[in-house]
Amino acid sequence: MSGLYLMVTIIDRNKTRKFDEFYKSAGLTVSIATAGAGTAADELLDYFGLDGSDKSVMFHFVTGEKWKEVKRRLQVEMKIDIPGLGIVFIIPMSSIGGKKVLSYLTDGQEYVKGEESELKDTKYELIVVIANQGYTEMIMDAARKAQARGGTVIHAKGTGGKEAEKFLGVTLVPEKEMVFIVSRTERKNDIMKAIMEDAGTGTKAGSIVFSLPVTDTAGMRLMDYIDEEEN
Numbered sequence: 001m002s003g004l005y006l007m008v009t010i011i012d013r014n015k016t017r018k019f020d021e022f023y024k025s026a027g028l029t030v031s032i033a034t035a036g037a038g039t040a041a042d043e044l045l046d047y048f049g050l051d052g053s054d055k056s057v058m059f060h061f062v063t064g065e066k067w068k069e070v071k072r073r074l075q076v077e078m079k080i081d082i083p084g085l086g087i088v089f090i091i092p093m094s095s096i097g098g099k100k101v102l103s104y105l106t107d108g109q110e111y112v113k114g115e116e117s118e119l120k121d122t123k124y125e126l127i128v129v130i131a132n133q134g135y136t137e138m139i140m141d142a143a144r145k146a147q148a149r150g151g152t153v154i155h156a157k158g159t160g161g162k163e164a165e166k167f168l169g170v171t172l173v174p175e176k177e178m179v180f181i182v183s184r185t186e187r188k189n190d191i192m193k194a195i196m197e198d199a200g201t202g203t204k205a206g207s208i209v210f211s212l213p214v215t216d217t218a219g220m221r222l223m224d225y226i227d228e229e230e231n
Helices: 013-025 042-048 064-076 099-105 136-145 161-168 185-199 221-230
Strands: 004-012 032-037 054-063 086-092 124-132 152-158 175-184 208-214
Touching: 004 013, 004 064, 013 032, 013 054, 013 064, 032 175, 054 064, 064 086, 086 208, 099 208, 124 136, 124 185, 136 175, 136 185, 175 185, 185 208
Parallel strands: none
Antiparallel strands: 004 054, 004 086, 032 054, 032 152, 124 175, 124 208, 152 175
16 A cells, blocks of 8 residues: 555544654654534444534545555554444545655655655646644735635644654644645645745645546536636
8 A cells, every 4th residue: 555645533622632652752843733514424433333413524644555554553543343432534635745745745765756745637636735823914915826716714723843844944833724725636736835935844834735536526517617617
């Protein structure tokens, strides 16, 4: 199993510290966490042994080999398979904005870059920007220059400040904003490049940029129509 993945953990909020300590013990020092809430139907919650309490959503970055190790430890040490504890899943990453960012996200993990994405011929990609809080407009101004249509912002908290200084030469504040931008695949590189140039790690925004493949969409007809008109 090769490649680089975004690992997503969804757990009850009162277990956040426990999981944070576990992931650090597994060598995953770069983490982003945000708040969430359970919305599943009662019968589904009962089936999984969950409740509708507040959740934490944690994001880490793992290689395929690291995922194998972490998954085994989650099952053995954290008993992740017990209903009600939480869920963890991975999403393949298609590209990362710069070698320094790659070194930062994979801190200590052995990774040899291969094909850009495990999922080919995707029409759209999700560009994810992790930036210091308060710089959303700087990011979106840069993205719009490369014909991005818009984005969605989520407030989060980050760790891995020491790793950022080591790999990026900058100090990242804990308070973060995650900006999600859905882009046509052929425009992805231009948008990522514009954000890196105008709001990247060398700016006050300190943006880290990567993308995830989108296999299918709904509700994108207007974007397709505008693109057709422009072309």
